Amino acid sequence: MVDPMTDLILPSNANYLNFQHRLPDKRLAPWVQCLWSIGGTGRLAEPRTEKFYPDAGASLSIRLTSSHPIITFCFNRHTLIETLDTTAPCLGIRFKAAGAHCLLGLLPEAFTDTHHRLDNELEPLSLQTSSLQRPRLQGLKPVVERLYQLDSQQGLRLLETWLLHRLESQPPSDSRITTIVQAIGELQLPPQQLGATLGFTRRTLERKLKREVGVTPGQLVAYSRLNRARHGLLETTLPLAEIALQCGYYDQAHFTHAFQSLAYETPAAYRKRKLSQIYKA
Template identity: 75%
Template sequence: MVNAMTEFILPSNARSLNLRYRSPDKRLESWVQCLWSVGGAISLTDPQTEKFYPDAGASLSIKLARSRPVVTLCFNTTTLIDTLDTTVPCLGIRFRAAGAHSLLGLSPEAFTDIECHLDNELVPLGLVPVVERLYSLDAQQGLNLLETWLLHRLEHQPPLNGRITRIVQAIGALHLPPQEIGATLGLTRRTLERQLKREVGVTPGQLVAYARLDRARHALLSTTLPLTDIALHCGYYDQAHFTHAFQSLTYETPAAYRKRKLSQIYKA
């Protein structure tokens, strides 16, 4: 079973960013949402600003600056606004919730909502020679190399705590309350909260909120349903609850989000 938060909503300025992305090998799908690259081929005078929404996933980014590569990791638990320099090629891996911990053994505690440089961590991850090779490859070849690196880790270092991955996936599907899901696996509520906080960086309630937000964002863009219907479809009590929860995470109302994104799509 794959996390319910699977569909990738492209940023409105994907063409300007020279964005490339693709789904991972099926063997990686439980932990990796996509591999991506931006910049490099198109030189723009103005930096590109983009909004990134919370899902408890993590982004591993490799900026191929001329002086030296910059490798960072960020666990996303709040909406972030980032300015992207398209003149510097950048490749990355978008991990699902629990994916970076399971595959790389990295704890979210030190990487939540800020881009932290991976320096001492690169050697044990086997990432140093991979990053060095990226300079001689084009974007597609680079993404293939990153995927090969992940598959090698998957084969030689089995993922950590598969039970937490299954719990995260089940919570994202929004079929049962987190406590019921944990109970079926023999976890008390306190144990479930403690393990999720340590390995995913969020609480069960936050995972539910992110899953509802993701489902709502897709419904706002892919349907003409009124907000009341979307609210009920996504598990909110009513439209007022939906608006408050959506705005607290994204800093804009569902109606404003729909209007902004659809206008960007039509302009493109």
């Protein structure tokens, strides 16, 4: 069974992007989807665009330009269409929903849906003024400086080590929200029923998810259905009506409307576009 909160659908132009990824150490697996890198080819080529679909996760990206590193952070709550440049290497951490809060203490309310710059906010703790600067970001600045001397795989291992240090120094105090997010991703029970099993009232669950994940329980369900549908459209030849039922939509019309509202294209158009890219690769 596909777990839409953890399975990867690689970019259609992964080879062009020099895309590489590393699955996290099992101690980080509840909160981290993968560590990744792109670019570093040094070639001047036409920039390409790629869609990034909402799943309530978050991305920490470190672009190693020749003059200075550019560090950005983004919570993924809407489909983003981004132009990707391969001339300079870029490394990053892809957090699952609630992962950035549990490991780094970052709250979605402090960020917009576009990439938020962090490179000027990694000074010593005594000099920090921004609400984004938490003790768990300590140690990132020297890690970023070392990335310039490493290849992509070495860099990903270094980022993983930094996360493990953060986990050891300040382990998450409450694992219930992670458990609920994972269970919602599996689409087995309604969120309120899941919350009740762990001692949350409906209102408490909604408030806690909104604060730590940045979305409502209903949005998490919608994102999980979208990701499961994307896998079904690419990995099977099932008709749309059958995929709709397997993913929890009422019927094909409901599926088409819900998919288009999040992905900005119909399921049929998504399948045609992605499959044509695969065949051309």
